[in-house]
Amino acid sequence: MANLVHIPEQKEVARKTPIEIFPDPKIAVVLTNQQSGATNVPLVKVGDVVSIGQKIADVQAKVSAPVHSPISGTVIKIDNVYNSCFEYPTEAIYIENDGKKTKAKPLNTIKESELASTKNEELLKIIREAGIVGMGGAGFPTSVKLAVPADKPIKHLLVNGAEGEPYDTADERVMIERTANLVRGVRVVRKLLGNPKVIVVTKESKVEAVPKLQEAFKNEPDTEVRATHLTYQQGDAGMMQKAILGYEPIAGKRSYEMGTIVQNVATINAIANAVFDGEPLISRVAALNGDIPTPKNLMVKIGTPISEILKANSITDCGSVVVGGMMMGVQLATLDAPVTKRTSSILCLNKAHAKARKPTACIHCGRCVSACPIRLQPVAIYNAVIKGDFKKAEKLWAQDCIMCGTCSYVCPANLPLASNVKMARNSQ
Ligand code: SF4
Ligand code: SF4
Structure with a gap:
């Protein structure tokens, strides 16, 4: 294996800053497609009145995940806007907030005491209807990922709390502030996978999260919390599998075929919210970091325009804005782009920082x-x-x-x- 390059982190302020609830947008811009897989179509039209949590786009296909309205109000436009999931403009539903906070009927739920007796199909249906996708960046529909064929037994569930991206702290705050909810979510995923061994993987540098995780998971069956030194690259599912279990993914094979599922903590948090509380995926935690005076973590509605977040935080000197991580993220083509299910962070780079990246000729250094x-x-x-x-x-x-x-x-x-x-x- 190559020597893994250390990427210095810039998390010291944000990792200590509790999650702040960002106000609902005046106009939510909800991309109809934020998942990998089949293309959703709108279920609403201009003029329709929608409620919080109402399904507004979906498709009947195996690999799919619907999207829901994050606010209550009126559909005022359906038009294309830049989509950071795909790096080009795609269809979005514009909803004007009526301020009434009217809620749609929640999803079907179960009680925690009913988990063992609930059929996997029912749990997967709730996860699907909640629109949950991989929130660590991949966007693959979670109900499909967790529907593992019966002839492919899963030996390990790796709960990915590494969050290697050098400016990202959203997962770390979820591990600190939503620890009990993560335990509930892991129980659901473990049940779906036939009760494999669970390893909650995080970095020893997450000094506030580690003891909380150890305490919360200490009585869970066949479960350990492993806080270790991981490089940035080992936050990747395949690299983590290699670091923790010792075997590399095989080209062309899905990880479940090797008996392992790696699931990110933000996604597990969303699973618990859906299965036990009936909440579809309409908000997420995103770090706001970069060259700004007050890095923080925001609980933000999916569909909130990035420009609104920057304005509310008095951020004006952005040379560029990168969403989803400094290393793997996407530089926004326009600040009109909205938060998506995959927006783990919003990073503002000042003009000097953005300019420093100007390319020159290859010097063949290897x-x-x-x-x-x-x-x-x-x-x-x-x-x-x-x-x-x-x-x-x-x-x-x-x-x-x-x-x-x-x-x-x-x-x-x-x-x-x-x-x-x-x-x-x-x-x-
Ligand atoms: S981005 Fe791809 S090619 Fe570049 S270092 Fe990572 S794995 Fe290798
Ligand atoms: S070999 Fe060329 S492309 Fe590769 S790191 Fe060196 S300068 Fe960059």
Whole structure:
């Protein structure tokens, strides 16, 4: 394995800052597609009045997840807006807030005492109807991920609390402030997977979260909390599997085929909210960090325009705004873009910081090759992509890229290696 590059963190202020509830937006901009899989279609039209938690877009397909209204009000427009999940504009439903906070009928729920006797199909249906997707960034529908075939027994559930992204602290605050809810969520996931061994994986540097997790999980069956040293790259599901269980993912195989499921803590929190409290996924915790005086964590409604969050926090000097992590995230093309189910963080880089990333010519230093955690040749893939030779990129295993961004991070020429490898990966 390559020597894993250490990425310095900038979390000291945000990790100690309790989650703050951000006010509901005046106009929510709810992207109809925030998941990977089938394309949702709107279930509402302009002029319709909607309630908090009402399903507003869905599709009948196996790999899918609906979206819900985060506020009550009137649908005023259906139009395209920049979608950070896909990095291009897609359809969104604009809802004008009526301030009434009218709630839709909650999802079907179960009591905690009923978990053992509840059929897996019923739990998966609640998770699906709640619109839950991987909130660590992948956006894969959770009800599909957890519907593991009966002939593929799961030996380990790794609860991913590593949060390696250097500015992100949302998961850390969830582990500190929603610890008991995580225990409830893990019980649901463990039941769905046939009661495998659970390892709650986090970093020893999360000094407030670790004892809380240890205390909360100490009486859970076949469960341990492992607070260890992990590099940024080991927050990736496959890399974590290798670090904790000792075996690497096999190219082309899903992790469940190797007996492991890795599930992020934010997603597990959402599962508990849905199954026991009837709440669809209409809000999430996102870190607000970067070159700003008061980094913090916000509980924000999905569909809140990023511009509204920046304005409310008096942030005006942004050279660029990156959502979803400094390493793996996306630089926004417009601040009109809304928070999505995958927006783990909103990072504001000042103009000087953004300018420092200007690319120059490759100096053939080889750093990108030695830094790639899965032993790809980022510079060779980059050269293939800029020549439009996607066949060659495929032969160079671009499709195995875990999009960690380390190659771009170490490149002294500031070449956009990771985004080009990602382009090749997405073209396969
Ligand atoms: S982004 Fe892909 S190519 Fe670059 S270091 Fe990470 S895994 Fe390797
Ligand atoms: S790290 Fe950058 S400069 Fe060095 S070989 Fe790779 S692409 Fe070229």
